[in-house]
Amino acid sequence: MALQATATHAAVAIVFLLMQLELPGRSKPVSPDPYRCVSDDPLVDCCPPPVPKKNIVNFKLESKSSPLRVRRPAHALTLEEARKYERATALMRALPDDHPWNFLTQANVHCAYCSGGYYQQGQEMTLEIHNSWHFFTWHRAYLYFYERILGKLINDTSFALPFWNWDHPSGMTIPPIYRRPSSSLFNPTRYPTALKFINLGDCEGNNTPESIPKQKQCNLQAMHRQFIAGFNSSLLFFGSPYRAADQPYPGGGPIESSPHGPIHISTSADMEYMDTAARDPIFFAHHGNIDRLWTIWERISMNKSRVFKDKDFLDASFLFWDENMQFVRIFVRDIMDTRKLGYVYEEVPLPWMKIKTLVEKEGRQSKSAGKDEGHGKSRVTFPLKLQSDVRVNVRRRVGKEGEKLVVSDIELDGRDYVWFKVYIGRVGGGRVEAGCFVHLERRAKERIHMVTKLQIGITQFIEEVGADGDDWVVVTLVPVVAGDKVIVGGVMIV
Numbered sequence: 156m157a158l159q160a161t162a163t164h165a166a167v168a169i170v171f172l173l174m175q176l177e178l179p180g181r182s183k184p185v186s187p188d189p190y191r192c193v194s195d196d197p198l199v200d201c202c203p204p205p206v207p208k209k210n211i212v213n214f215k216l217e218s219k220s221s222p223l224r225v226r227r228p229a230h231a232l233t234l235e236e237a238r239k240y241e242r243a244t245a246l247m248r249a250l251p252d253d254h255p256w257n258f259l260t261q262a263n264v265h266c267a268y269c270s271g272g273y274y275q276q277g278q279e280m281t282l283e284i285h286n287s288w289h290f291f292t293w294h295r296a297y298l299y300f301y302e303r304i305l306g307k308l309i310n311d312t313s314f315a316l317p318f319w320n321w322d323h324p325s326g327m328t329i330p331p332i333y334r335r336p337s338s339s340l341f342n343p344t345r346y347p348t349a350l351k352f353i354n355l356g357d358c359e360g361n362n363t364p365e366s367i368p369k370q371k372q373c374n375l376q377a378m379h380r381q382f383i384a385g386f387n388s389s390l391l392f393f394g395s396p397y398r399a400a401d402q403p404y405p406g407g408g409p410i411e412s413s414p415h416g417p418i419h420i421s422t423s424a425d426m427e428y429m430d431t432a433a434r435d436p437i438f439f440a441h442h443g444n445i446d447r448l449w450t451i452w453e454r455i456s457m458n459k460s461r462v463f464k465d466k467d468f469l470d471a472s473f474l475f476w477d478e479n480m481q482f483v484r485i486f487v488r489d490i491m492d493t494r495k496l497g498y499v500y501e502e503v504p505l506p507w508m509k510i511k512t513l514v515e516k517e518g519r520q521s522k523s524a525g526k527d528e529g530h531g532k533s534r535v536t537f538p539l540k541l542q543s544d545v546r547v548n549v550r551r552r553v554g555k556e557g558e559k560l561v562v563s564d565i566e567l568d569g570r571d572y573v574w575f576k577v578y579i580g581r582v583g584g585g586r587v588e589a590g591c592f593v594h595l596e597r598r599a600k601e602r603i604h605m606v607t608k609l610q611i612g613i614t615q616f617i618e619e620v621g622a623d624g625d626d627w628v629v630v631t632l633v634p635v636v637a638g639d640k641v642i643v644g645g646v647m648i649v
């Protein structure tokens with residue numbers, strides 16, 4: 156007996172000791188510290204008022220009794236649906252400035268998680284939800300509470316946010332409900348061109364009736380490509396792991412770069428910046444569609460079994476005011492199923508799903524930073540500033556989840572708007588655009604030193620250029636915006 160007790164004590168002591176040490180096995184999910192939010196930068200002053208400690212409650216799923224909310228395409232709302240949404244937003248705008256549901260206070264929640272706002276629990280660094288595996292999860296939780304608050308304001312438990320169906324040709328402009336200047340859904344900083352065409356990825360043209368069909372086709376190509384690039388694994392789709400105390404911005408998934416980025420940039424001056432994006436009501440429809448793409452990816456590409464099982468992913472938590480005026484801590488594991496959260500997306504056609512990737516013929520040769528010398532011996536030396544196109548031969552390597560291209564150690568000042576494209580080509584043959592890196596501008600007094608990476612699933616692209624029998628492929632990086640402000644550390648296939 157005594158011996159057994161001693162053994163138990165010893166085991167407890169060892170477990171306790173292990174808990175004290177920062178051993179690699181110890182879980183490290185990110186979470187915000189609600190009592191530490193930095194707002195010493197006058198450019199980005201968005202910390203919410205402090206919350207008394209006893210008032211934080213853990214999120215609980217609602218009982219099944221309430222009706223399922225069906226999120227519909229914004230361009231196809233009925234007049235009645237549009238009026239409801241307008242009325243709810245008008246009520247939100249009319250709330251006192253310090254009310255947690257106030258429109259601007261709600262917009263600032265986005266800012267507090269993406270511009271050096273909240274510190275992480277127990278860490279001397281802020282929590283940044285962009286360019287990591289929490290891009291999709293955080294925004295899902297944010298919209299969830301926002302939608303329920305709007306519903307509460309109009310006493311409608313079935314109220315659903317619309318989604319901006321920009322992946323369908325009929326949704327590739329600012330939807331009508333957002334256009335009336337007297338509407339609560341209007342934003343005065345919108346760009347007039349967005350009323351004619353919304354750009355999903357380097358598809359601008361002159362927006363004439365003749366050019367728009369072509370631009371829309373280009374949008375569908377961009378949508379197709381970005382979906383394919385993130386198709387084959389959680390890591391590719393969601394982005395790279397981001398655990399407590401990790402450097403922020405480990406790398407976002409393809410969809411975060413595009414269509415997400417270009418739509419922010421081409422919509423309005425508010426949407427263009429991280430800190431003001433959610434001040435344009437269309438933000439919530441934009442992210443509704445991003446969230447919808449998550450549900451489509453889950454349904455089409457995979458078995459749920461392929462979603463991250465990592466505890467640091469599932470145990471991460473965020474804080475929001477809910478529709479009952481409680482300050483709630485919600486965990487990522489709570490939000491993995493939209494039906495359990497009480498909403499679904501209306502099914503609409505996916506015209507980008509089955510189209511063929513556009514293979515460019517050789518000949519659209521661009522100037523190279525270094526000249527190729529045949530297979531593998533390329534004079535390009537990394538790291539390099541992306542001042543002009545860079546062509547480099549890369550050796551193929553097929554892993555468990557197919558082939559993955561990594562553009563590593565992308566270094567920039569987070570205040571800069573940066574965009575470059577990535578092509579995969581066959582040596583001496585055609586090429587396809589396989590993805591892009593798009594970084595939205597952030598406001599800050601001082602340089603935001605960012606080092607991130609871009610990962611693209613290229614298995615299908617390699618087949619499409621006919622390089623599946625080759626040992627090498629040609630990777631070309633093409634600067635679109637501010638290439639001289641970005642350094643690329645390397646390009647490899649893993």
Ligand SMILES: *[C@@H]1O[C@H](CO)[C@@H](O)[C@H](O)[C@H]1NC(C)=O
Nearest residue numbers: 242243246307308309310311
């Ligand atoms: C919603 O219901 C509450 C309480 O029943 C009421 O005070 C409020 O005026 C209603 N709001 C609307 C927009 O109908």
Ligand SMILES: *[C@@H]1O[C@H](CO)[C@@H](O)[C@H](O)[C@H]1NC(C)=O
Nearest residue numbers: 454455456457458459460461
């Ligand atoms: C789902 O996973 C199972 C077992 O791993 C596999 O047999 C099946 O083909 C998968 N289905 C799809 C649609 O990928």
Ligand SMILES: *[C@@H]1O[C@H](CO)[C@@H](O)[C@H](O)[C@H]1NC(C)=O
Nearest residue numbers: 383386387556557612614615
């Ligand atoms: C995903 O990986 C499988 C297995 O390597 C491959 O056959 C398939 O083409 C890949 N899909 C895409 C979209 O790259």
